[in-house]
Amino acid sequence: MSENPQIEQNQPSAQPMKITMLADSTAGKTCYILGMYCGMWMQDHGFSICSIDDNDDKELNNNWARLLNEKAPDRFPAPTSQNKVYEFQFLSGHNPITEFEWIDYRGDVLQDNPNQQDVQEFNQHLQAASCLFLCLSGEHFQEPVTAKNKATIMYKTKALYMNQYLNKVKRYNKGLFPVIITLSKYDYCYKRKEALIEDIKSIFPGLFQPNSNWIVLICPVTLSFKLAEDPDTTEITAYNCHYPLIFAQYCSLRKQMIESYNSMERLEEELEELKSNLFKQLINLRKIKRIEKQLENLEDEDKKRTKSYKYMYIKKLAEYLNQAHESNADIYVNGERRLINIDNPL
Numbered sequence: 001m002s003e004n005p006q007i008e009q010n011q012p013s014a015q016p017m018k019i020t021m022l023a024d025s026t027a028g029k030t031c032y033i034l035g036m037y038c039g040m041w042m043q044d045h046g047f048s049i050c051s052i053d054d055n056d057d058k059e060l061n062n063n064w065a066r067l068l069n070e071k072a073p074d075r076f077p078a079p080t081s082q083n084k085v086y087e088f089q090f091l092s093g094h095n096p097i098t099e100f101e102w103i104d105y106r107g108d109v110l111q112d113n114p115n116q117q118d119v120q121e122f123n124q125h126l127q128a129a130s131c132l133f134l135c136l137s138g139e140h141f142q143e144p145v146t147a148k149n150k151a152t153i154m155y156k157t158k159a160l161y162m163n164q165y166l167n168k169v170k171r172y173n174k175g176l177f178p179v180i181i182t183l184s185k186y187d188y189c190y191k192r193k194e195a196l197i198e199d200i201k202s203i204f205p206g207l208f209q210p211n212s213n214w215i216v217l218i219c220p221v222t223l224s225f226k227l228a229e230d231p232d233t234t235e236i237t238a239y240n241c242h243y244p245l246i247f248a249q250y251c252s253l254r255k256q257m258i259e260s261y262n263s264m265e266r267l268e269e270e271l272e273e274l275k276s277n278l279f280k281q282l283i284n285l286r287k288i289k290r291i292e293k294q295l296e297n298l299e300d301e302d303k304k305r306t307k308s309y310k311y312m313y314i315k316k317l318a319e320y321l322n323q324a325h326e327s328n329a330d331i332y333v334n335g336e337r338r339l340i341n342i343d344n345p346l
């Protein structure tokens, strides 16, 4: 037991969240990681991320520095040739809250032979994912999605494959599952801002159905609003790149707290059943005592939890996310656009 309870409560949970981003090659996956990793520091919310591996940290910082240098011959990262799993910590100030893994891969794995080794590795990561990012390049949304061009857009963005992957995710997971649709290279289509949401909804109809058990953030991101017009621009802003991660962390902490409430509920039901008549009570005396003790411990934990840093962080993340819709980043729960209830952010 730590002598300092404050530090103990701030330890990240043992199981790191796994995040998988589904996207076509050149959609901007690797650039997005840079925008998220370094762009996080350009915000005033006080949250940040750091790589657990020092070499990765150095590489990410160097790649970011090259992006900012329009004269660098290799300004943009080379196409990814092999899988790379990053291990990150998410922090408030300099206090770690959670850990998460992020896989970067060559976009073609989405359509390649499932027997290939890197495709298998990718599929394993995906199966364990607790949060899914779908990344669509804004290059494909310069014109409205219509009945005529829908098949082409769904093929070019790989939305067709993504919808099929969503079926798999539903097979492995119960309960509200978080999906983040990042519309990368938003600089190509920001003039169509108002119409984009309907375009996106039309290519992922399953994500926006009532009772579909998805919690979805749609978030346009770009390295710079000038990049499409002027690829030599120096102005890298990493617009909105932090919101998807904040949403993912909010969903992960929320899930952790709800799971502990659920285990309390299950025990209470069991106890009620064991105490439902005198005969049952007599033959289950020891079991009843054990469950009562477990519940006592959980209640103590629960009291601590609502006063805990985790709960405080959930509220802070939720408050921050509620402001995100001003930047066109909206949350949908079971198809309905929502703000998070700050008084009850679970």
Ligand SMILES: Nc1nc2c(ncn2[C@@H]2O[C@H](COP(=O)(O)OP(=O)(O)OP(=O)(O)O)[C@@H](O)[C@H]2O)c(=O)[nH]1
Binding pocket: 023, 024, 025, 026, 027, 028, 029, 030, 031, 032, 076, 077, 078, 079, 080, 081, 105, 106, 107, 108, 184, 185, 186, 187, 188, 221, 222, 223, 224, 227, 228
């Ligand atoms: N206009 C614009 N171009 C971008 C942006 N982000 C990335 N790009 C361009 O897109 C190219 C591909 O980006 P990457 O991040 O390498 O794409 P990827 O999805 O990792 O590609 P693979 O590794 O080949 O699967 C970059 O070289 C840039 O030229 C953006 O926000 N706006």
Ligand SMILES: [Mg+2]
Binding pocket: 029, 030, 031, 078, 079, 080, 104, 105, 106
């Ligand atoms: Mg890449």
